[in-house]
Every structure is written in C-alpha cells, then in structure tokens.
Amino acid sequence: MTEDNKTELMEKRQETPPNPQVAGCRLVMEGEVSAPGRFEVVAITAGTANGWEFDAGVLKESLSLWDGVHCFVDHGLASRSVRDIAGILRHPTWDEPLQGIRAVLEPFGPAGDLLSELGKQALQAHPPSLVGFSADIYFKHHGRRVEQITRVVSVDLVYNPARGGAFLRLLNHVEEKRKRKGEKIMEENEKMALENTEVELRGQFNLATGSESALTEAQLAETTRVRQQMCTWALEAGLSASHLPKPVTDRLRRQFQERIFETGELQSAIEDQRQMLAELEASRVVLGPGRVSNMVDSTDRIQAAVDDLFGLPREKHLLGLGVQPLSGIRELYLTLTGDHELHGGFHPERVQLATTADFSGLVKNALNKIVTNTWDELGRAGYDWWQAVSVQEHFTTLNSITGTLVGTVSDLPAISEGGEYTELVVGDSPETASFTKYGGYIPLTLELIDRDETRKLRAYARELASAGMRKISRLVAAIFSANNGIGPTMADTGALFNATAVTTAGGHANLLTTALSANQWDVVSQAVYNQPILVKNEAGSYGIGPAMAVNPKFILVPRALQKTALEICTGSLVREENYVFDNVLKGTALPVVVPDWTDANNWAAACDPRVAPAIFVGERFGLKPEVFIAGDELSPAVFMNDEHRLKVRHFLAVWVNDFRPLHKSNVA
Numbered sequence: 010m011t012e013d014n015k016t017e018l019m020e021k022r023q024e025t026p027p028n029p030q031v032a033g034c035r036l037v038m039e040g041e042v043s044a045p046g047r048f049e050v051v052a053i054t055a056g057t058a059n060g061w062e063f064d065a066g067v068l069k070e071s072l073s074l075w076d077g078v079h080c081f082v083d084h085g086l087a088s089r090s091v092r093d094i095a096g097i098l099r100h101p102t103w104d105e106p107l108q109g110i111r112a113v114l115e116p117f118g119p120a121g122d123l124l125s126e127l128g129k130q131a132l133q134a135h136p137p138s139l140v141g142f143s144a145d146i147y148f149k150h151h152g153r154r155v156e157q158i159t160r161v162v163s164v165d166l167v168y169n170p171a172r173g174g175a176f177l178r179l180l181n182h183v184e185e186k187r188k189r190k191g192e193k194i195m196e197e198n199e200k201m202a203l204e205n206t207e208v209e210l211r212g213q214f215n216l217a218t219g220s221e222s223a224l225t226e227a228q229l230a231e232t233t234r235v236r237q238q239m240c241t242w243a244l245e246a247g248l249s250a251s252h253l254p255k256p257v258t259d260r261l262r263r264q265f266q267e268r269i270f271e272t273g274e275l276q277s278a279i280e281d282q283r284q285m286l287a288e289l290e291a292s293r294v295v296l297g298p299g300r301v302s303n304m305v306d307s308t309d310r311i312q313a314a315v316d317d318l319f320g321l322p323r324e325k326h327l328l329g330l331g332v333q334p335l336s337g338i339r340e341l342y343l344t345l346t347g348d349h350e351l352h353g354g355f356h357p358e359r360v361q362l363a364t365t366a367d368f369s370g371l372v373k374n375a376l377n378k379i380v381t382n383t384w385d386e387l388g389r390a391g392y393d394w395w396q397a398v399s400v401q402e403h404f405t406t407l408n409s410i411t412g413t414l415v416g417t418v419s420d421l422p423a424i425s426e427g428g429e430y431t432e433l434v435v436g437d438s439p440e441t442a443s444f445t446k447y448g449g450y451i452p453l454t455l456e457l458i459d460r461d462e463t464r465k466l467r468a469y470a471r472e473l474a475s476a477g478m479r480k481i482s483r484l485v486a487a488i489f490s491a492n493n494g495i496g497p498t499m500a501d502t503g504a505l506f507n508a509t510a511v512t513t514a515g516g517h518a519n520l521l522t523t524a525l526s527a528n529q530w531d532v533v534s535q536a537v538y539n540q541p542i543l544v545k546n547e548a549g550s551y552g553i554g555p556a557m558a559v560n561p562k563f564i565l566v567p568r569a570l571q572k573t574a575l576e577i578c579t580g581s582l583v584r585e586e587n588y589v590f591d592n593v594l595k596g597t598a599l600p601v602v603v604p605d606w607t608d609a610n611n612w613a614a615a616c617d618p619r620v621a622p623a624i625f626v627g628e629r630f631g632l633k634p635e636v637f638i639a640g641d642e643l644s645p646a647v648f649m650n651d652e653h654r655l656k657v658r659h660f661l662a663v664w665v666n667d668f669r670p671l672h673k674s675n676v677a
Contacts (some may be wrong), residue, residue: 047115047127052164053144054109062154070160081165082120094118143167156160251279319375337461358511372640378469381472392478394601395485399624400616410442442664453653454495473657476633484663486605494675506673511552519672525612527577533614534674537561540669559621563601570610574600616670623670629660
C-alpha cells in the first residue's frame, strides 16, 4: 500500500469514529483506558423534540456555542451547584450520518467519577440504556420551527433525554498510554487498521476476479459481522430517539435487523412512518392551541422552586423536574431583581438568571394558589354551606342585575265550539341587585423580605382566602337575619319572610315562631310544599297558582341546633318518654350549620336550588378573591414606604329571586 493510501486511510479514521468491535479499538474493550476516560458523545440531533423542529442547518450554525459548555448531573435551577459539575465539552463537530453535533466530553469536577462510571455502563448495556444528555438551550423560533440557537447553558446527564443526546464511545488517553507503553500501541492500532483495510480491498479484488481463497472469505465474513453489529447499534439508537409508538418501532426493527444498511436509509424509513402517523391522526384529532410538554426552561424551573418554597403542589408538567430548593423569599427576591441594597429596583446586570419571570408575578401566582387551596380547606370545614342553598352565576359586566321570576299559567279554560280564545293571565316579578366591590391590601415590606419571613407571607395569602370565603358566607346568612330576622324587602313590597296570606299583595306566608322539632319540621315542609307558584303580581292573581309541590331539602340551623337537626334527619329511632319508634323523617333533609348566625333558636328551610332556586350569588371575576401585587421600582408604595402591596379584590352580588323555596322560624 502506498504512502498516499495510508494518509487517506488515517484521514478517514479521524472522520469516522471507531466502533468498539473493530480490532483497532481492542484496548478499550480490554479495559486498559486510563480512568477517568474521555467520551465521545452526541449532544443533540436534528429532528422533533416535544413539538419543536430542530433542522440540521440550525444545529450546524450553533457549533461554536457548544465548545467549553459544562455538563451537570440532572437539570437544575439557574444557580447551579459546583457539586453537580460532571464534565466539559470540547471540539464540537458536525456528524452527517447521525445528523447531530458530536463532541468530546471530558469528566471534570466532583461528579466526574459518576459520569465516567455511568458512561461505561451505558455503552455496555443491552438493550441500550436510557441514560443520555439533554441540552439546556435558548433559541428563537417561528411557529414550531427553531430558527436560531442563541445560547447553550449546559449539556446535562439525565434519564430519557428529549432530543438524541447519547454516549457514543470511550476514548483512549493517548498521552498516558504513550508514557506506559510508548509508541508501540499507536503503531499497532494503525497497523491493524491498515491491515483491516487491505483485507477489505483484497476481498473486493478477489471477488471481482473470482478467487475463492478461504482466508479472504473468513476476513470478509469478519468485516461483514462488524458492519452488521454497527448497523444493529445504529438501529436501536435511531428507534429510541424517534419516539415512535412501539408497534411502529417493532415493525421497523423487523425490517432492518440482521442486515447491513446505510444510516440515511433508516432515517428515511423513520420519517416515512412519522409522516404516515401524522396523516392518520389528522382526521381524528380536534385541533386546538399548540401545546409543548416536557420542554422546560429557566422560568419553569424557578416556578417549580417557588411552588416548593410555599409548600404548594406543582403544575402537572413540572412534577418530575429536579430543581435546587430556595432558602427563602429573600433569595428569590435577590435572584430575580439583583436589588442587594433593597431599594426596590431592578438591576439586570446583576441578574444571572435568564428568564421572563419577575418577582411580583411569581409571588402573585404562588399566593393565588394558596388562596385556592385555603378556599377548598375552608369549604371542607363548612364555610361553603352557601353553595348548597344558592345558585352561583358568572356575569360579564358590572351592570345592575335584574333577576326575573316568570309567572305560570294557572289553568287552561275551556273553549266552546266556535268560541273566542281569551288571553291567559301570566306575568313576572323582577328582583334587582347591584355588584359591590370588596377588598384591601397587605404590605409586603422590604424588611419582611430581608428578614426572610416566608411563613408570614404564606399566612397573608391564607387570610385573604379566608376573608373572601367568610364574606360570601356572611352575605348569604344576612338574607335570613337582616331586619330583625325578616330579611330584605322584595319587589312585591313584602318582606322576604312574613306571615301574611299569599292571596294579598306582598303576602308570603313563610314565617313561623315555633322551635325546631320533628313535628315542626313536617309542618314547615308542608307549608313550603303548598306554596302557590307565581301567576302575576296584581289583584285577582295573588296566590291562585298551583302548588309548587317541592319539599325543602335543607334545614339551616345555628351550631346550637346542630344535634337536634341531625336527630330529625339522620337518626334511625325516635325516643319520647316511654316510647321508641322508627324515625320516618330520616333522610327527608340535610342539616346545614350557618356559622354566621348568632341566635341560638332561629332556624330556616330551603329547597334544592337546582329544582326551586331562590338565592343567587353573582360574581364578576370569580368566586375566589383575586390577588394582585404592585412592586416595581416605579410603584409609589415602593418609593414612599419600601413595600410591595398585596391587593385583594372581590366583586359580588347576592340577592333573593323568589320567596317560595324559603321558610323562616324566628323563635321567641
């Protein structure tokens, strides 16, 4: 072989990484590599990662950004720990067959030994290990297509990476082997590689001339076996990175296994299968807003850390994200603002975290989550009693509300043959209400931040939620207790609760003075059941409608009457002096304790609002109070008072639309 052929062969060896099964790499397989060894890895490959399209051209243009990038064990928050440093990337190059960025990974730092050991085990694992590399990058995009990678933060060792990062092979430490065994090792490697090439060339020549040398055939068989093993590795790596469904990867595996193929052929087959799946799914999928899952950035990481800091459940897509915990609200403030002098300003030159999140926004999100959680906890404690007896309705404006109760047709008169049809008597009864704005603010002082009083901040949010829940509870409870227990005045000019006959204007016949007992509950239930449905609010039409025919479902009582209500509605037996008998009223109603009632004797009844609605709770921006934070350097409160302000706002309207489903007993 000429010197030119040798030079050409050496250039080819530098471009194409040796496979561990080739004879020239026998020192790696024999474990004679100095520890810790360097690895050749693929940092990222072209293709789709969680909905983002990475083209080969974009990756090629970013090559210079990958040189000198550190490798950490697992992704982390912006302020990475020195303890997690595992290596550093050198000499990034473009690998055309893999369609990815190949680089040399040098173990480095406290986690370097862990990286070395995992790398060796991953290269020997069968089937291939899911341990690989995930790039933490910033990029510009148009739609779902990445147009430019602007920054490579790190290439981290993770489990099941999103876009093709993997160990390729373990490299030899050339200098140490020269010291230990001199130039002989390199000469042997080159000699064996040249011999392998000469064998291949001779095999091609002999096949062309019809020679059947047994030695040549054996060498050709060995070369074929090695190439087949390389294709098997490429097949498993390609299928693992494709993220195609298992039935599809099984089909491709059967198509390519135990045969020699070009990498481009496999990639083309994978793309064909991906395109076919997309076409099949297109007709069955209801398209909506585009969503990206399992693709996180620094904003997601710090949001997860803030949720952990406040003891809140994370969002679903952040559940498995490993982040470095925050020590307190002070660290969060300084990390996001750089305001070490506590002037209330923002200093971007001091902020090392590249994120669109700001301190006020993150804290607001966390506090609103606390409000939601506390709201649910208060509801389980009984303060959501009003939800059972009322209708909650959302409104899109703050205009005054008119709740109209439409009358019914009491009867259809007979029409004689040829007779004239008469107009049916039907009307309505409008009740009106207006929205009221409730709210206030709590100061989040810079002194509180500097003292790191995270627990106090959490307590603030819980108090805001409690105030909102209790406000609605008091408003609904006041319907029954206002005006000395007779409630607000209705549109028909009568008080909500009165004992006047329903056949007169404003008469409701829904007020008694008897204490709660089993017999009295039956009396009240019968009175509600017999309430006539509205026909029209005018003389001659009062109280002429048919019976509503709905029993009340709820006994509303103060805490002092809870036991009595439970005995009436849930007890199996009734005991009276010397008699014990079955409780026939069991299950006829549900006791509801109204925490805001102070009278120990008064009680009320209410129908199921789904059947006969009476009380309405209107909201403009949600039943839960909204939390806002004003806290940038231009805020007057920051300048004048050194404080961020936590404002809570609540728009509510509570009214009664119909007296018939309600009954009150004001016990003397």
